[in-house]
Amino acid sequence: MRRAEFVRGAAAALGTLTLSGTLKAQPFRRLLVRAEQEGEEALWRVIREQFVLNPDSTYLNFGGLGAMPLPVIRSYEEWSRAEERSPGAGYDEKNWNEVKVKTARILGKSCRAEDLAFISTATEGINMILNGLPLKKGDEVITSSHEHISLKAALLNLRKRSGVVYRTFDPDLKSGPGNVDRIAALVNSRTRLIFLSHLTCTYGQVFPVKDIAALARAKGLWFALDGAQAAASIPFDLEETGADFYTASCHKWMMAPKRTGFLYVRKDMLDILQPLTVGAGSAERTDMAAGEIVPKPNAGRFEYGTQNEALFFALGTAVDFIEDIGLDRVQAYGRGLAEAFYAGLRDIPGAESVSPEEAAYRSPMISFRISGRDYQDVIRRMGEARIRVRPVNENGLNCIRVSFYINNAVSDVEKILNVLKKSA
Numbered sequence: 001m002r003r004a005e006f007v008r009g010a011a012a013a014l015g016t017l018t019l020s021g022t023l024k025a026q027p028f029r030r031l032l033v034r035a036e037q038e039g040e041e042a043l044w045r046v047i048r049e050q051f052v053l054n055p056d057s058t059y060l061n062f063g064g065l066g067a068m069p070l071p072v073i074r075s076y077e078e079w080s081r082a083e084e085r086s087p088g089a090g091y092d093e094k095n096w097n098e099v100k101v102k103t104a105r106i107l108g109k110s111c112r113a114e115d116l117a118f119i120s121t122a123t124e125g126i127n128m129i130l131n132g133l134p135l136k137k138g139d140e141v142i143t144s145s146h147e148h149i150s151l152k153a154a155l156l157n158l159r160k161r162s163g164v165v166y167r168t169f170d171p172d173l174k175s176g177p178g179n180v181d182r183i184a185a186l187v188n189s190r191t192r193l194i195f196l197s198h199l200t201c202t203y204g205q206v207f208p209v210k211d212i213a214a215l216a217r218a219k220g221l222w223f224a225l226d227g228a229q230a231a232a233s234i235p236f237d238l239e240e241t242g243a244d245f246y247t248a249s250c251h252k253w254m255m256a257p258k259r260t261g262f263l264y265v266r267k268d269m270l271d272i273l274q275p276l277t278v279g280a281g282s283a284e285r286t287d288m289a290a291g292e293i294v295p296k297p298n299a300g301r302f303e304y305g306t307q308n309e310a311l312f313f314a315l316g317t318a319v320d321f322i323e324d325i326g327l328d329r330v331q332a333y334g335r336g337l338a339e340a341f342y343a344g345l346r347d348i349p350g351a352e353s354v355s356p357e358e359a360a361y362r363s364p365m366i367s368f369r370i371s372g373r374d375y376q377d378v379i380r381r382m383g384e385a386r387i388r389v390r391p392v393n394e395n396g397l398n399c400i401r402v403s404f405y406i407n408n409a410v411s412d413v414e415k416i417l418n419v420l421k422k423s424a
Contacts, residue, residue, distance in 0.1 A: 028071050029324050044333070044409065047325060051407045057386040058412050063201065063229055063365045063403035064390050066252045068318070075317035076257050079310035090280065091307045099316035103262060106254065106319055106327060108237025117263045117302035118312055122228040123150040125247025125263040128302060129195070129224050130154050130164075132273040137163030139192045142183055145170050145395050146202040151195065151226055165190070171205055173354070176361040180211045187215075193222045198230035198241070202392050203355045204338075204365030204401065206234060213242025222272075228252060232322060233364055233405075235331055244269045253405065254322070256315040259308070265299045279304035330406055334364035337404035337413055342366050344417040349424045354399050367392055367401040370424055375400055378423055385419045 028050065035046040050069035053059050059067065068076070100113040107116075119125055131154075135141070141155060145168045155166045167186045172178030183194060194216050199206050209225060216223035225241060227248035232255075238246055246264035250256035265273055275282060275295065282304045285294040295301035322330055342362070345351040350371035356362050370378055375391065375398050382389050382400075390401045402416065 028069075028321065032324055044406070047406050048409065050321075053407060054386075057388060058415055059388045059407060060402040060404065060412065060416065061388050061390050062233075062253055062405040062407070063204070063401065064252075065258075066255045066405075067407060068255055068257060068314075069321055071321055072255060072257070072314050072318045076310050076314035079313045083310055089306065091309050095313060095316075096307075096309070099312050099319075102316050102319040102323075103250075106232055106322065107264075108239060110237050110239035111264070112239075112267075114298035114300075115264055115267060117265070117299040118307075118315075119247070119261045119263050119302070120259045121150075121251075121261045122148075122226055122247050122249040123154075125261060126150050126154050126195075126226060128263055128276060129245045129247065129273065130158050131276055133193065133222060134272070134274075135162065135164045135192055138165065138190060140165045140167055140188070140190045141193045141195055142167050142169070142186045142191060143194075144168060144179075144196045144200070144207075146200045146205070146397075147197060148201045148226065148228065149394070150228075151197075155195075167191075171200065171203070171207075173203065173205065173356050174358075176206075176208045176356065176358055177211060179207055180215055183212060184215055187219050187221070191219070191221055193224060195224040196226065198225045198227045198236070198246075199234060199363050199365075201229055202394055202397055202401070203367045203399075204229075204363040204403075205356050206230075206361045206363055208361070209236075209241045209243065216244075217242070222269075229363070229365070232327070233331065233334065235328070238264060245273065250315055250318070254315070254318055256318040257311045260311050260315045263299065263302055265302070267298075270297075270299070270301070275302050275304075277304055281305065281307075325406070331364075334403075334405045334408075335362075337408055337410070338362070338364045338366050338402075340410070340413045341402065341404065341417065344413065345420075348417065348420050351420060351424065354397075364405060365401055365403045367397075367399050369399045370420065373423065378420070381419060381423045382416070385415070387416055387419065389416075 031046050035042040051067050053067050100116050104111040104113040143166055158164045169182040169186060172182060198209055213223050222244050224245040225243045227246050231248040233253035244266045248261060250260040251258045282301050283293050283295050342353055345353050345368055351368055353368045355366045379391055379400060392399045392401050
């Protein structure tokens with residue numbers, strides 16, 4: 001779709017870039033190989049050096065907003081420059097689809113690229129799902145009381161606009177399977193959809209999504225997941241979650257540019273979920289005289305209009321970055337630091353983790369309180385120590401969340417635990 005001269009112009013402008021936006025020289029990969037020969041400590045030091053985060057601060061909020069590593073920053077800058085060198089309508093479909101194939105790999109061995117649409121954020125995806133389904137006045141949606149504002153606001157808007165009702169359950173933090181029971185207790189003849197987080201933004205709780213999907217199928221309900229916190233941070237296969245619809249932002253744990261995200265639509269749901277916005281790129285064919293529009297036969301029907309290709313080509317570089325390190329290694333590292341912090345809380349007087357008691361349902365995000373201390377005072381103490389955390393004030397939960405990822409070191413765990421000991 002992008003003119004051939006764009007590709008030639010981009011190649012001439014960049015020289016060192018392949019069509020996927022990956023640096024041919026692959027300096028990061030070479031750095032990794034050398035570092036691995038020196039040992040794990042050298043390996044993770046090289047990885048941390050790829051971030052331009054303030055070296056005087058400790059960043060523990062990838063769950064809020066991730067940071068792009070240097071290869072991704074360079075990719076985005078170089079592709080942006082190439083596009084301005086030879087502007088053109090449309091987009092390079094071959095390269096676009098290559099990035100989808102890469103993204104699908106991060107989402108599990110069963111995920112198909114053709115089931116993904118590239119969108120701006122999970123917020124957009126949530127609205128596309130809620131407003132694209134044939135929900136009518138009086139229909140009910142089940143969700144949790146720990147959802148992000150993106151889903152809560154969209155549900156409130158849907159209720160105001162269409163009269164669709166939502167019902168909520170408080171997550172069971174002691175028993176993962178207990179959440180299935182709590183959802184089942186809310187199902188009635190008016191229920192049409194279960195929509196919740198794969199991994200909650202509040203306590204970092206992983207829901208038993210496969211069991212919830214089985215419940216939804218048994219009751220004839222649609223099942224949708226907000227995966228903003230799950231994509232790349234925890235092991236899962238998107239297809240095996242059983243979700244009919246799945247959406248996520250890529251600017252958190254996937255370390256891609258802001259305004260990159262995806263919408264997954266299970267193949268047999270394509271004709272159920274209706275696109276709300278269409279344009280160039282959405283349809284196989286349009287015929288005004290015949291009054292006909294034939295949507296694309298895959299999730300590409302949910303894409304439309306002029307795209308900022310540089311954003312998504314840099315997403316491809318972000319996937320390369322993760323795969324160079326190893327997705328399993330990335331996930332295990334963040335989770336290991338989080339578990340060390342979780343264990344360390346036990347030695348702090350008055351400290352209480354509010355994340356799930358069962359390790360299987362925890363994640364790289366841990367939330368906590370300190371008895372007798374206002375959580376905002378503790379956050380201020382964190383700020384004085386130049387530690388970036390995230391207040392959890394949704395639904396009056398009033399606690400603190402920390403996110404551990406590949407930008408962190410064991411010393412960061414020790415640092416925050418020492419500050420908390422002084423704050424207790």
